[in-house]
Amino acid sequence: MSVVAVQKVAIFGHEQAKTSALQLLQRAGCLEITPQAVAANNRNEDNLEIEINELASAIKLLESRSGKKKSFIEGFVPYKEKVTAELLRQTASRFDWRALLDQLNGLETRLANLKTLELTLKAEIGILLPWQIITLRLNQLNSLNSAGLIIGTIKKTLLTACTTELTALTRTLVIERLREDKQFIYLAIGYLNMDSQSINEILTKFNFIKATLPATDKSPRQELARLQGLLLEAQQDQKQIGSELKSLSRHLTSLRYIYDYLYQKLLLKTAQAGLSQTEHTFVLTGWLPKKQIRPLADKLQQSSQLLWLVEISPEAGEIPPTLLSNPAVFGPFEVITRIFGLPQQKEIDPTAPLSFFYLLFFAICLSDVGYGLLLAIISYFLLKKLTLSEGGKNIVQLLFWGGLAASLIGVATGSYFAIDLQLLPEPWRSGLKSLQLIDPIKSPLNVLLMSLALGVIQNLVGLSLAMYWKIRQREFVSAIIDDGLWLYFLTALVSYIIIPFVAPGYSELNKILVIIGAALLVLTQGRAEKGLIKKAIFGLLSLYRTTSYLGDTLSYSRLLALMMTTSIIGMVINIIAGLTSQSIPVVGYLIMIVILIIGHLFNLVVSVLGAFIHAARLQLVEFFGKFYVGGGREFKPFRPLTKYVIID
Amino acid sequence: MDLGLGLAIAGASCAAFLAACGSAWGIAVASEAAGGVLTEDPDKFGRLLVMVALPGTQGFYGFLGAFYIMMKINLLGGGVAVPFSSGLQLFFAGLPVGFAGLVSGYYQGRAAAAGIFLIAKRPEETGKAIILPAMVETYAVLGLLATILLVSGIKL
Numbered sequence: 001m002s003v004v005a006v007q008k009v010a011i012f013g014h015e016q017a018k019t020s021a022l023q024l025l026q027r028a029g030c031l032e033i034t035p036q037a038v039a040a041n042n043r044n045e046d047n048l049e050i051e052i053n054e055l056a057s058a059i060k061l062l063e064s065r066s067g068k069k070k071s072f073i074e075g076f077v078p079y080k081e082k083v084t085a086e087l088l089r090q091t092a093s094r095f096d097w098r099a100l101l102d103q104l105n106g107l108e109t110r111l112a113n114l115k116t117l118e119l120t121l122k123a124e125i126g127i128l129l130p131w132q133i134i135t136l137r138l139n140q141l142n143s144l145n146s147a148g149l150i151i152g153t154i155k156k157t158l159l160t161a162c163t164t165e166l167t168a169l170t171r172t173l174v175i176e177r178l179r180e181d182k183q184f185i186y187l188a189i190g191y192l193n194m195d196s197q198s199i200n201e202i203l204t205k206f207n208f209i210k211a212t213l214p215a216t217d218k219s220p221r222q223e224l225a226r227l228q229g230l231l232l233e234a235q236q237d238q239k240q241i242g243s244e245l246k247s248l249s250r251h252l253t254s255l256r257y258i259y260d261y262l263y264q265k266l267l268l269k270t271a272q273a274g275l276s277q278t279e280h281t282f283v284l285t286g287w288l289p290k291k292q293i294r295p296l297a298d299k300l301q302q303s304s305q306l307l308w309l310v311e312i313s314p315e316a317g318e319i320p321p322t323l324l325s326n327p328a329v330f331g332p333f334e335v336i337t338r339i340f341g342l343p344q345q346k347e348i349d350p351t352a353p354l355s356f357f358y359l360l361f362f363a364i365c366l367s368d369v370g371y372g373l374l375l376a377i378i379s380y381f382l383l384k385k386l387t388l389s390e391g392g393k394n395i396v397q398l399l400f401w402g403g404l405a406a407s408l409i410g411v412a413t414g415s416y417f418a419i420d421l422q423l424l425p426e427p428w429r430s431g432l433k434s435l436q437l438i439d440p441i442k443s444p445l446n447v448l449l450m451s452l453a454l455g456v457i458q459n460l461v462g463l464s465l466a467m468y469w470k471i472r473q474r475e476f477v478s479a480i481i482d483d484g485l486w487l488y489f490l491t492a493l494v495s496y497i498i499i500p501f502v503a504p505g506y507s508e509l510n511k512i513l514v515i516i517g518a519a520l521l522v523l524t525q526g527r528a529e530k531g532l533i534k535k536a537i538f539g540l541l542s543l544y545r546t547t548s549y550l551g552d553t554l555s556y557s558r559l560l561a562l563m564m565t566t567s568i569i570g571m572v573i574n575i576i577a578g579l580t581s582q583s584i585p586v587v588g589y590l591i592m593i594v595i596l597i598i599g600h601l602f603n604l605v606v607s608v609l610g611a612f613i614h615a616a617r618l619q620l621v622e623f624f625g626k627f628y629v630g631g632g633r634e635f636k637p638f639r640p641l642t643k644y645v646i647i648d
Numbered sequence: 649m650d651l652g653l654g655l656a657i658a659g660a661s662c663a664a665f666l667a668a669c670g671s672a673w674g675i676a677v678a679s680e681a682a683g684g685v686l687t688e689d690p691d692k693f694g695r696l697l698v699m700v701a702l703p704g705t706q707g708f709y710g711f712l713g714a715f716y717i718m719m720k721i722n723l724l725g726g727g728v729a730v731p732f733s734s735g736l737q738l739f740f741a742g743l744p745v746g747f748a749g750l751v752s753g754y755y756q757g758r759a760a761a762a763g764i765f766l767i768a769k770r771p772e773e774t775g776k777a778i779i780l781p782a783m784v785e786t787y788a789v790l791g792l793l794a795t796i797l798l799v800s801g802i803k804l
Contacts, residue, residue, distance in 0.1 A: 339775035441719075444796050558789045561709070564796065568712050575724065609698065610705060613782045614789075620779060 002349045004323040006032075006287045006635065008314045014306035015280050021300065021307055022271055022638075026264070028296060029639030032321055033286040035274040048266050055097070055259045058104050059252065065242060066249035080646045082387050088261040088647065095254045104248065107241050114238050121231040124214070128227070130186055131213060131220045133178045138223065139215040146193050150203070152210040153184040162206040169202065170195050256644035264640055264647075271638055285312065287321055287635065320345040322632035330355045332397040340620045341630035348469050350628050354619045357458050361618055363405035364451075365562035365611035367440075368570065370417035371604050372407030376400050387646060399608065406611075412437040413563070417600060418570025440563050441571075447560045455556030455622070456494055459549060462626025463487045469627060481524045489517035490549060518543060552622045558614050566607040573599035652735030656721050659735075659742030660714040663795060666746030667710020667788070670753025674703025677757035678764060685768040692767060695774050699764050702781045703756040706749035706788045713745035713795040720799050734804050741798035748791025756784040 009031070013021055025031050131151065134141075141149050154162060163175055166189075174190040187208075191199050203210075216223055275282045288296060297309040314320065322342040324334055326349070333355035343349050366372060379400035382388070388396060414421055414436030421432055440447045463483050470479035492513045499507050526538030573595065581592035624630070640647050682696040717738050722728050730738070763777030 335775070339779060444800055448793070448797070554790075555786065557793050558786065561789045561792050561796070565705075565708055565712055565792075568715055569708060572711075572715060606701075606705070606708065609701065613702075613778060614785075616775075617779060617782050617786075621783075 002325050002352065003343055003345060003347065003632075004325045004635075005290045006320050006323060006345070007290050007293060008285065008312050008318075008320070009288045009293065010283055010285045010310050010312045011300065012281060012283050012308045012310070013304070015277075015282060017304040017306040018272065018275070018282050019268075020303060022268055024299060024303055025638055026268060026271075026640060028292075028299065029637050030292045030296060031286045031288050031638055032636055033271060033274065033284055033638045036276050036284075048262060048269060052259065052262050052266060054101055055255060055262065058101055059255050059259060061104060061108060062245065062249040062252050062255070065245040066252060067246055068249075080387055080389060080642065080644060082648050083257065083645045084648045085640075088257050088264075088645070091254050091257040092261040095251075095258065097255060097258050100248070100251060100255070104245075107245060107248075111238060111241050114234050114241070118231060118234045118238070121227055121234065125224060125227050125231065127211065128213065128220050128224050130179070130181075131211065132224065133186075134188070134220050137217050137219055138213050139217050141213070142215075148191055148193055148196055150189045150191070150199075150210060151178075151187065151213070152189075152203075152208050153186050154203075154206060154208045156180065156183060156185055158206045159185050162202065162208070165202050165206075166199065169198055173199075260642040260645050260647075263643065267638075267641060286638075289323060319633060321635035323635035324349055324351065326351050332394040332401065333358060335391065335394045335398060336616050336619055339616060340624055340628070342632035342634055343628070343630055344632040346473075347629060347632070348465060348627065350465075350619075350624060353461065353465060354623060357454075357461075357623065358615050358619055359401060359405050360454070361559060361615035362402040362611045363409040364454075364559045365614060366402065366406035366566060366607055367409045367413050367563045368415040368418060368566055368607075369407040369410035370415075370600070371566065371570075371607065372403045372405070372410055374604060375403030375406065375608060377403075379403060399612075402608075402611070411435050413440055413567070415567050415570070418567050418574055420571070420574070440560070440567060444560060444564065447563060448557055451556045451559035452553055454559065455553040456490075458556075458618070458623055459552055459626065460487060460490065462623050463490070466627035481527075485517070485520055485524065486545075489514070489521055490546075492517050493546070552625070555622055556618065558618075562607070562610050562614055565610065566603065569603045569606070570600065573603060652730035652732045653721065653727065655732070655735030656717060656730050656738040657723070659739035660717040660723075661742075662739070662746045663713035663717065663742035663749075664710045664746075667713070667749025667753065668707040670710075670750035670788075671704050671707035672753075673750075674706070674753040674755070674757025674760070675700055677754065678703060678760040681761035681764040685764055689768070692771065695767055695771065696764055698778065699760045699767065699781070702760045702778070702785070703753050705785060706753035706756070709788050709792040710745050710749045713742055713792055713799075716796055716799050717742055720802070720804070728804060730804060734802060737802045738799065741795055741802060744791040744794035744798070745788070746791075748788050748794075752784050752788040752791075756781045756788075759784050 011021065011025075025033075130153075134151070141151070166173060166175065170191070172192045172195070174188075176188045176190075178186040178188055180186060189199070189203075213220070214223065218226065271284075275284045277283075293309070293311065300307040300309055322345055324337070324342065326334060330352050333351050336354060336358055337343075337349070337351045363372070366375070376399075379396045382396050383393065383400065410416065412435070414432060416432070421429055421436070424432065438446055438450075463486055467479045467483035467487065470476075470483065492510065496507070496510045496514050499510050521542055522536070522539040524539065525542030526535035526540075529535050529538050577592045577595040577599065580595060581588045584591065678700045682700050685692060685696060718724060720738065721730050759781040763780055766777045767774055
């Protein structure tokens with residue numbers, strides 16, 4: 001319906017006009033350039049790319065150090081500032097960002113070194129800490145000629161056995177218990193050098209852990225004080241660098257501008273490298289929406305006499321890209337189509353038909369006046385306050401319309417923040433009750449039937465779309481025999497179920513209509529097979545497809561379930577809030593208000609998420625299954641692409 | 649009479665606790681995956697939170713089923729007499745949402761974890777990643793529907 005027709009074009013020109021032509025094309029943003037195969041080896045060593053990467057990591061560093069947290073909403077829908085191209089250019093030329101990058105690099109290296117130093121110091125302190133009791137200078141420990149000193153730890157449980165064995169070995173031995181903790185005893189063992197080997201053997205046997213202390217001319221206590229001083233210094237230095245980085249993060253905005261400015265330059269350069277080129281001329285090919293051919297050709301003509309645009313035919317097997325164009329009302333619903341995938345160039349755009357159903361199903365799932373209006377108001381403010389990206393804007397708009405629709409359905413179900421209408425004062429009670437068409441909690445069966453009816457309708461619409469499309473593609477036989485016949489058969493089948501309740505007199509006639517439909521299906525659906533028996537079998541088996549339609553229809557029962565989830569959870573919140581206000585005097589009312597606000601906000605979020613997902617699923621699985629193939633390639637025009645700002 | 653009431657309450661609590669267990673399990677599976685992805689890219693928190701929340705609905709469905717049974721026997725408003733046979737019926741009516749929630753909650757968590765890895769590599773495909781686990785949820789919804797229809801059909 002609204003897949004835009006695109007045309008392959010080629011633009012020729014003189015070398016002189018190349019840069020200006022590309023700039024013009026980037027500004028116009030309507031041409032998808034087909035990259036040339038030769039482009040790959042044409043890559044010149046690119047400073048620009050390196051600079052952009054450096055900028056990106058600088059921005060990341062400053063962002064992490066700025067102390068500003070991204071807001072929760074930004075996590076879902078990142079928003080971009082609107083700025084002019086001129087401002088970007090000026091910032092890039094005036095701001096000495098290379099110096100800033102150097103400074104940042106220096107700070108980062110220092111920070112990394114300090115971190116390593118801190119870890120080393122901590123490890124050394126950890127080793128020394130248990131040995132503070134030693135008052136000797138550490139380099140004195142092993143300074144004797146004929147005697148040695150071992151210090152280390154041993155498990156408490158092994159101590160007695162170990163000392164027994166040691167004292168049995170030699171009498172020229174001193175074992176000194178320095179201290180103990182939960183598991184270990186800290187020992188110093190003095191011995192004569194001649195016993196050294198056998199002592200070591202025994203110690204190893206009992207898992208004695210030797211401590212290796214640094215041989216300095218200080219006592220452990222003095223050494224510890226020195227190390228701790230160094231540690232403190234390292235930590236303070238880190239803090240100082242941190243605050244320096246924090247204050248440098250004031251340049252973030254400028255850096256972002258420059259990033260996007262350079263990124264545009266890079267895009268231009270890449271496009272330039274992708275052109276086919278002779279000594280004095282260049283040529284580029286690409287896809288252009290048919291409506292844009294004349295305007296773009298005119299623009300090129302105006303800018304230079306040395307540029308021509310011609311229409312060419314695509315190469316064999318080349319697939320044209322898909323560009324959707326829908327009226328503004330349907331625009332937001334493209335989000336749903338995109339989840340599945342874009343239509344192929346020659347396919348129906350399902351956005352318009354799904355938008356009606358999507359909105360209705362979303363509204364049924366949410367179905368509360370309070371929640372609907374709240375959602376609409378929040379979405380409205382998001383749209384006004386934030387400069388959202390295209391996709392983010394579409395989703396918020398979708399939620400806005402969904403909220404409004406949900407409040408309409410909410411009037412019909414008599415749901416206002418799930419308040420029990422019986423408790424309202426008189427004019428309100430009867431007024432709102434008279435507007436209420438159906439109470440989902442008291443009569444879930446009616447809502448279920450309504451949901452299934454909607455399912456039947458959407459299934460039939462899907463089949464009709466398939467038929468419509470095949471007719472437009474001039475596949476008349478398949479349109480009538482496959483989709484048309486099924487459309488007829490299913491309609492007859494549904495009315496066979498309904499008719500006893502509406503017009504019982506006609507049920508015999510309807511029975512005949514159903515049988516005719518089934519017979520026709522059996523006769524025709526096996527037509528692609530060879531041989532009479534195979535044709536008959538496949539014809540008969542095709543009736544089995546009825547069950548898949550049945551399954552598709554039953555899937556719509558989720559509308560009832562989601563509707564009830566919203567209203568019952570809301571109701572429970574109200575009941576709990578009511579109980580607290582009654583059971584606790586005075587403060588109870590405060591708690592009640594808190595429970596109401598948090599509870600209903602929570603329910604709103606959960607319900608909106610459910611409504612969004614399940615309404616979408618019904619489109620993508622049940623509805624699209626009837627007629628939609630998808631798998632189109634997105635039209636990606638050559639245009640300014642930015643990360644942080646939107647260029648006005 | 650007391651046994652009937654007890655059975656009805658047993659049905660309600662089975663509906664609530666089995667489905668809640670399924671949700672807890674599923675969310676844990678999804679959270680583990682999300683935690684891993686967040687170590688690399690903390691900015692994805694918002695999107696991943698949605699993915700982690702997906703298996704949470706089973707718990708609500710179970711709670712809803714339980715609440716529906718409670719309303720049926722007017723438990724919060726003083727209670728009505730529940731004959732033994734009706735109590736038994738209500739007990740069995742509570743099971744579909746309980747068991748469907750338990751199993752589908754866990755498996756939806758696994759599907760959500762797969763979606764989380766998808767988002768980690770291709771954040772632009774968040775829409776698809778959200779839709780796939782919703783396929784699993786369908787059967788929890790059917791369980792809830794069965795419970796609601798069964799409960800509303802039972803005569804006290």
